[in-house]
Amino acid sequence: MAGRYDRKPPPPPSGPPLRRTAGTGLMLAAALFLLPLLTAGRGSGEEETLPTGTLPIDRPVQTASGSRDGGRSVTLLQEDGTVAELTMADYLFGVVAAEMPAAFEEEALKAQACAARTYTVVKQGKTVENHPQADVCTDVNCCQAYVPRETAETRWGVSAQTYAAKIENAVAETDGLGVLYQGEPIQAVFFSSAPGYTVDAVEVWGNQVDYLQSVESPEGEEVPNYHSQVVLTAPQVQEAVLAAYPGAGLSGDPSGWFGTPAVNEGGTVSSILVGGVTLTGGQVRTLFDLRSACFTVGWDGSNFTFSVTGYGHGVGMSQYGANAMAKAGSTYGEILTWYYTGTQVDDLW
Numbered sequence: 001m002a003g004r005y006d007r008k009p010p011p012p013p014s015g016p017p018l019r020r021t022a023g024t025g026l027m028l029a030a031a032l033f034l035l036p037l038l039t040a041g042r043g044s045g046e047e048e049t050l051p052t053g054t055l056p057i058d059r060p061v062q063t064a065s066g067s068r069d070g071g072r073s074v075t076l077l078q079e080d081g082t083v084a085e086l087t088m089a090d091y092l093f094g095v096v097a098a099e100m101p102a103a104f105e106e107e108a109l110k111a112q113a114c115a116a117r118t119y120t121v122v123k124q125g126k127t128v129e130n131h132p133q134a135d136v137c138t139d140v141n142c143c144q145a146y147v148p149r150e151t152a153e154t155r156w157g158v159s160a161q162t163y164a165a166k167i168e169n170a171v172a173e174t175d176g177l178g179v180l181y182q183g184e185p186i187q188a189v190f191f192s193s194a195p196g197y198t199v200d201a202v203e204v205w206g207n208q209v210d211y212l213q214s215v216e217s218p219e220g221e222e223v224p225n226y227h228s229q230v231v232l233t234a235p236q237v238q239e240a241v242l243a244a245y246p247g248a249g250l251s252g253d254p255s256g257w258f259g260t261p262a263v264n265e266g267g268t269v270s271s272i273l274v275g276g277v278t279l280t281g282g283q284v285r286t287l288f289d290l291r292s293a294c295f296t297v298g299w300d301g302s303n304f305t306f307s308v309t310g311y312g313h314g315v316g317m318s319q320y321g322a323n324a325m326a327k328a329g330s331t332y333g334e335i336l337t338w339y340y341t342g343t344q345v346d347d348l349w
Contacts, residue, residue, distance in 0.1 A: 067175065068176030068349060069089035069171065069172075069175050070087050070088070070089050072088035072349065073087060074087070074088055074120060074124070074136060075134040075135045076091060076134055076137065076138070077134035077136070077138070083133055083134045091120070092171045093167055093168065094149060094152070095144050096109060096112050096113050096116060096170060097147050097152040097163075097167055098145035098152070099144060099145050102152075102156065102159070102163035102166055102167060104323045104326070105323050105327055106166060106169065106170060107322075107326035107335065108322040108323040108332070108335065109167060109170035110173055110174050110332035111317065111322045111326075111332040112190070112319065113167075113170045113171045113174045114178060114179060114332060114336060115188040115190055115317055115336065116144055117174065117176075117178055118180075118185045118186060118188040119144060119188045121178060121185045122185050122188075123135055128142070128143075130142050131143075174332065176349050177348065178346070179336050179337075179345060180343060181210065181211045181342060181343045181344075185348060186343060187316075188316065189317075190319060190339075191312025191314060191316065191317075192223075192310070192311035193226060193312065193318055193320040194219065194266065194310050194312075194320075195267050195294035196216065196265075196267060197214050197215065197216055197265055197266030197268070198214050198314055198339065199266070199293070199313070199315050200212065200214045200264075200315075203264065203270055203280070204280075204282050204293075210341065210342060212316055212340070212341070214264065214265070215341065217321035217324075217339075218321055218325060218328070219318060219321045219323070220324075222320075223311075225291070225311070226310065227307070229305055229306065229308065230290055231306075232288065233302070233303055233304075234304070237254070237257065237288075237304055238250045241274055241287065245274070245275070245277050247277060248274060248275030249276045254299055257275055257299075258273070258274055258299075258304075259272055259273030261281070267294050268293050268314055269293050269294065280293070281295070282313065288306060290306055290308050291308050291311045291312075292310040292311055293313075293314065294310050294314075317335070318339065322339070
């Protein structure tokens with residue numbers, strides 16, 4: 001199945017959500033869980049037009065002036081190799097502007113700001129080999145996307161003032177708040193869009209994480225490029241597979257090169273035989289540059305066609321799912337505690 005479109009959205013915030021667990025969860029040592037966030041699978045880093053649940057919160061969230069974020073600094077390794085020191089508030093403005101379409105609902109933007117703040121704090125707590133001289137970088141394969149304010153406003157054109165105000169508000173109204181699991185900030189990973197359900201972390205990175213479990217996600221046909229295709233010839237498939245997996249057997253009739261995939265409830269491929277080698281859906285996604293691991297593969301005698309639904313690695317918060325929840329009336333806290341199982345939204349400082 002490529003996806004599910006007759007699903008119901010997550011239940012309203014009147015009670016705790018029903019979640020699909022993935023077996024026994026194990027606590028994860030932070031040192032074993034340094035995850036890259038992939039824009040081509042991690043977030044919607046691009047706005048599609050710019051080839052760019054719920055647990056109750058245990059206290060009311062107050063509108064803040066941003067003074068707490070304003071008093072925290074972030075060192076950022078920039079694309080030109082220089083290191084800039086920014087306030088947390090200014091850094092988060094650039095992250096939210098880069099990671100989520102500014103036209104999204106305000107509660108979705110707040111959820112993104114809160115997740116990004118949490119992710120940044122976790123990065124600040126360790127030395128990263130790729131940038132030991134800075135807390136974070138602008139490489140989306142390592143950290144979060146970031147765009148300078150002036151660049152974002154240029155992209156937004158006549159909407160610059162409106163969009164800038166929305167993002168400023170999203171950062172200020174979540175001032176100093178993060179997503180916590182058992183009192184500690186989480187690896188608040190996120191991605192663009194899900195094919196009905198998010199994916200357990202263990203399916204993508206091999207580590208079971210209690211708060212990164214599969215949950216239903218309500219986005220669908222409103223997502224730009226929700227369905228996509230990649231068409232490859234047999235020699236192209238053969239070359240890509242053998243370069244990465246020399247032991248694969250890709251001789252004879254190409255119709256037998258791919259086995260029947262094992263899929264989870266949302267249609268994402270858990271594993272599939274390719275030339276006799278068992279690969280995860282994520283490995284196949286990377287191998288053939290697919291937008292997600294929710295795919296089917298067909299052979300027509302000349303080409304392989306991969307039909308794909310969604311965009312991203314599928315773990316954590318779906319950005320388009322967050323926007324769909326916000327449109328349905330969910331608050332940012334309800335969005336975050338839906339996508340990050342068993343967490344709370346509370347002060348980071």
